[in-house]
Amino acid sequence: MLGEGIAKGLIETARNFLGSYVNKDRLTTVQYPEERLPQAEATRDFPFLVYDGEDWQAGLRCVGCQICEKECPPKCIFIEKSTDKKPDAVGKPQFYPAVFNIDISVCMSCQICVKVCPFDAIKMDTAFELSTYDRFGGLLWDKAKLAKPNQHYHEIHPTEAAEVDGRLADERAKADAKAKAAAEAKASAPPPATPPAAPPANSGVSSTS
Amino acid sequence: MSTSMEATTPAAHHGFADATMIDHESELLQISLGPHHPSTHGVFRMDVVLDGERVVKLKPVFGYLHRNHEKIAESTTYLASIPYTDRLDYMCSLSNNWAYAMSVEKLAGLQVPERAEYIRVIAAELTRLQNHASTIGFLMQEMGASGTPLMYAFREREKILDLFEALTGSRMMCNYMRFGGCRVDLPAGWLDQARKTVAEYPRFLDEFESLLASNEILLARTQGVGVLPPKLAIQGGVTGPILRASGVNYDIRKVDRYGIYERFDFKVPLGEHGDVYDRYMIRMLEMRESLKILDQALQQIAPGPIMDPKAKIRGFRPKAGEAYGRIESPKGELGFYLISDGTPNPYRYRVRPPSLINLTVLEDMCLGSSLADTVVIFGTIDIVLGEVDR
Numbered sequence: 001m002l003g004e005g006i007a008k009g010l011i012e013t014a015r016n017f018l019g020s021y022v023n024k025d026r027l028t029t030v031q032y033p034e035e036r037l038p039q040a041e042a043t044r045d046f047p048f049l050v051y052d053g054e055d056w057q058a059g060l061r062c063v064g065c066q067i068c069e070k071e072c073p074p075k076c077i078f079i080e081k082s083t084d085k086k087p088d089a090v091g092k093p094q095f096y097p098a099v100f101n102i103d104i105s106v107c108m109s110c111q112i113c114v115k116v117c118p119f120d121a122i123k124m125d126t127a128f129e130l131s132t133y134d135r136f137g138g139l140l141w142d143k144a145k146l147a148k149p150n151q152h153y154h155e156i157h158p159t160e161a162a163e164v165d166g167r168l169a170d171e172r173a174k175a176d177a178k179a180k181a182a183a184e185a186k187a188s189a190p191p192p193a194t195p196p197a198a199p200p201a202n203s204g205v206s207s208t209s
Numbered sequence: 210m211s212t213s214m215e216a217t218t219p220a221a222h223h224g225f226a227d228a229t230m231i232d233h234e235s236e237l238l239q240i241s242l243g244p245h246h247p248s249t250h251g252v253f254r255m256d257v258v259l260d261g262e263r264v265v266k267l268k269p270v271f272g273y274l275h276r277n278h279e280k281i282a283e284s285t286t287y288l289a290s291i292p293y294t295d296r297l298d299y300m301c302s303l304s305n306n307w308a309y310a311m312s313v314e315k316l317a318g319l320q321v322p323e324r325a326e327y328i329r330v331i332a333a334e335l336t337r338l339q340n341h342a343s344t345i346g347f348l349m350q351e352m353g354a355s356g357t358p359l360m361y362a363f364r365e366r367e368k369i370l371d372l373f374e375a376l377t378g379s380r381m382m383c384n385y386m387r388f389g390g391c392r393v394d395l396p397a398g399w400l401d402q403a404r405k406t407v408a409e410y411p412r413f414l415d416e417f418e419s420l421l422a423s424n425e426i427l428l429a430r431t432q433g434v435g436v437l438p439p440k441l442a443i444q445g446g447v448t449g450p451i452l453r454a455s456g457v458n459y460d461i462r463k464v465d466r467y468g469i470y471e472r473f474d475f476k477v478p479l480g481e482h483g484d485v486y487d488r489y490m491i492r493m494l495e496m497r498e499s500l501k502i503l504d505q506a507l508q509q510i511a512p513g514p515i516m517d518p519k520a521k522i523r524g525f526r527p528k529a530g531e532a533y534g535r536i537e538s539p540k541g542e543l544g545f546y547l548i549s550d551g552t553p554n555p556y557r558y559r560v561r562p563p564s565l566i567n568l569t570v571l572e573d574m575c576l577g578s579s580l581a582d583t584v585v586i587f588g589t590i591d592i593v594l595g596e597v598d599r
Contacts, residue, residue, distance in 0.1 A: 005423030012420040013357055028364050040371070042378040042396060067523065073289040110292035110384050115392070116523055124378070159396070 041157055044111055044124035046104045048148045056147040058086070061121035064097035068113035068122055076106035077113065100143035104130070120164050126156045237265065240580070244273050250347070251594030255571075255583070262579045267572040271565075274598040282558040287313055287388065287525055290558070294545075295382040297560065298596040300340050303332040303373070304538040306386035311467065312534030312545040317527035319389035319520055324513040326469045328391050330506050331403065332383075333536070334499040335373070338410065339366040340539035340591075341450075341492040341499075342417075348489060348588040349421065352430050358421060365413045368406045375399055389520030400507060407503045414496060422493075431486035435574040435586035438483060445570040449541025449563050451590060454491045455483035461537035468536075472509070473502045485582075488589040526553055540564055540591055560599060564592035 020026040030037055051059035064081035080099035088094045113122050125148070132138030154161040243254035252273035258266035278297065282290040294309045295302035307329050314321065321329075346362030370380040375396055377383040385392050421427055437447070439455040452459055460477040462470045478494035480487030529551040535544035541563025548557040567590050575583045 002425060005425050005428070009420045009424050012416055016361070016416075028367065040375040040378070042375055042393070044378040071286065071289060071523075073285055073292050108292060109379065109382065111378065111392075112289060112292065112384075116288075118523075 039126055041159065043126045045109045045128055046107055046125050046130075047102060047113055047122050047146070048125045048152075049100065049143060049146045050121055050123055050150055050153055051147050052150050056144070056149070059088070059149075060096060060143070060147060061088070061119050062097050062100065062143075063088075063094045063119060063121070064100070065095075065118070067116050067118065071112050071116045073110060073112060074106050074108055076103045076108075077101070078103075097143060100146060101140055102146060103140050105139040120168060123153055123157070242583070244270075250588075250592060253592070253594055253597070255587070257580065257583065259580060263577055264575050264580065264583055267575050267583070269568055269571055271568075271594070271597050274594045276599065278599040279558050279560060283555055286553045287527070287555060288522065290555075291386070292382065292384045295384055296595055297562065297599060298538065298540065298543075298564065298593045299381055300343065300593055301336045301539050302381060302383045303329075303336045303377075303385060304536060304543060306383065307333055307468075308534055308536045308538065308543045309545045310386040310388055310534075311536060312532045312547050313388045313527065315532035315534050316530060316547055316549055317388060317525075319517045321390055321468075321517060322514045323469070324394075324510065325390040325515045327506055327510040328395065328515065329386065330468055330470070330473075331503060331510070332373075332376070332385065334503050334506070335369050335403070337499045337539045338496055338503075339369040341496050342366055342413075344539075344588075344591045345417070345421075345489060345492055348585065349427075351584050351588040352427065354427075358417070361413070361417060361420070365410065368409075372399070372403055372406060375402070387516065387520065387522075388525065389517030390515045394515050400510065403503075404507050407500060407507065410500055411497070414493065418493065422490075428486065430582075430585060431489060432484060433482070434485045434578060434582050435589065436482060436484045437570060437574050441570060441573055442483070445573075446566045447541070447570055449537070449539070449567065449591075450491045450495060451488055451567055451570075452541070453477060454480035454487040456480055461535060461542055465535070467534075470502075473505050475499075475501045485585055485589050524553070526551060535561070538563060540593070540596075541567055560596075562596040562599065564590075564594075564596040568592060568597065 016026060050061050052061065053059035064079055066079050066081060069075075069077045069079045078099065078101040079097050082096045082098045085093035086096050088096075109124070111124055114124055130139075150161070150165075153164075238259045240257045240259060241254060242257055244252040254270040254273070256266075256268040256270055257264055276296075278293055282293060291306060291309060294305040297305050313319075342362040342365050343359070346359035349358035350356070373383055374380045376399060377385040377392070437451065437455050439457050442452050442455045442457060447455075448459065448461075456479050458477060458479055461467070462475075463477055475498045478491055478498065480491050527549045529549055531546070531548045533544055533546045535542050537543075542561065543563055544561035546557070546559040546561065547555050550556040571587060571590065574586050578586065
């Protein structure tokens with residue numbers, strides 16, 4: 001019969017429409033600014049710089065090695081490496097980024113900077129709704145704006161942050177053990193003939209970049 | 210005196226011979242469909258010459274979205290091209306990732322661990338589901354079914370995009386696959402969520418079919434419209450659902466058996482007539498076959514490593530050589546041809562986009578049909594301009 005197929009389709013539409021009053025599954029829309037869906041843990045949009053401890057300038061993990069600047073596909077990162085060294089969170093002297101800018105109007109949230117960072121210093125944030133009235137400077141973030149504490153990282157990506165912390169603690173323990181062994185070897189060796197070759201961990205990476 | 214009168218007639222003014230006017234032959238009308246036309250899926254222009262309502266000539270014009278993808282890829286490292294491949298066919302970023310990762314793996318001789326292969330198959334088939342659902346939705350939109358089928362399709366697509374977000378961190382620009390595996394492992398509870406989505410999907414397909422399949426208007430608009438003969442399809446290099454709708458049995462998942470597709474039991478649906486209706490139906494049937502693959506893959510997936518230990522993230526330099534990796538993307542054969550000269554950047558990087566090559570038969574399908582059908586025929590090719598123009 002002509003029109004049977006159309007009627008069948010209309011019944012389907014009616015079922016969906018009326019069903020949305022009784023069945024929550026059929027009502028899929030969310031009234032956005034008032035209602036918000038929870039974000040997935042893996043959500044990423046723009047990078048931030050992780051720091052340990054209280055003071056963001058002292059605790060910044062970034063050593064200004066510029067690997068992320070080179071690998072960034074749209075080239076939105078600008079880094080100027082410092083000429084002097086400052087003690088980092090554990091007190092080891094390290095280079096630091098004198099300037100670290102990310103133009104987030106260019107950034108495409110690809111996470112490659114996170115992937116290539118050997119120091120776990122740059123991670124992806126989940127903050128959105130970043131519109132600004134300032135057309136140019138408002139979306140060019142400097143390191144003061146980019147720096148966020150490690151606790152923030154734990155809040156937004158708990159599983160990933162726990163894994164990173166575990167790995168960093170392991171590396172530090174290994175480096176400590178190595179340094180300790182080197183110190184003991186130095187102490188036990190009778191004359192100070194040759195200094196034991198025990199470079200601190202990570203020192204090789206920044207030089208090869 | 211009479212000559213001066215003739216010179217002022219509109220026909221003479223436009224340079225037409227008087228004979229054309231006397232014969233009552235209709236005047237050809239040239240229409241520019243697009244580039245800002247809602248049915249063109251982006252910025253695409255069709256130069257159509259009409260005789261009354263019939264198309265006598267059609268010239269696709271593209272390039273409005275050219276972003277220099279291939280040259281950018283040649284000037285950056287292999288790794289930095291992955292996020293750009295997301296932006297080729299932005300509906301199916303995970304398939305694009307896979308095709309590119311596969312060609313680099315061939316180039317560098319990397320082995321993908323089994324779990325990563327399973328994740329890739331699951332991701333690619335989920336991509337196919339959401340791509341076909343929204344393609345059919347857009348097709349219905351172009352036939353005048355404003356909204357309803359498209360919104361139903363998008364409701365299901367949303368669930369799949371949620372899975373992508375939980376896995377990759379992004380809904381459309383996934384940037385997930387890496388040379389030699391995948392970037393991160395599946396998060397906790399992801400497989401259960403995926404199984405639930407896959408188990409619920411047939412209900413949507415049934416609903417979609419009862420909404421559309423026997424609709425008389427749909428049948429009248431699609432059956433016998435825009436026929437693509439199999440011979441022309443093969444000559445034109447057409448691949449994907451359009452080729453199979455013409456009855457040619459060619460699916461790279463079966464031909465190449467890349468990845469681990471030989472482990473799954475699935476069929477390749479084929480059309481008979483090669484018209485718009487067949488192309489619509491093929492996509493419905495392919496979604497059911499994808500669900501079969503997903504069922505099996507989600508059952509068989511086992512814990513294990515997800516990256517080849519030989520794969521390097523920093524300082525990746527494949528040895529000199531060339532490689533071509535191709536997959537059956539939801540739109541057809543997507544291939545990446547790479548030449549390496551041993552430096553961190555590819556010497557040559559070439560994309561074989563299915564959307565562009567499927568467009569070449571557009572004129573042959575449209576000749577003789579009406580302007581309204583042209584829009585529908587164009588919709589069944591299922592192109593994404595990001596991939597056509599690159």
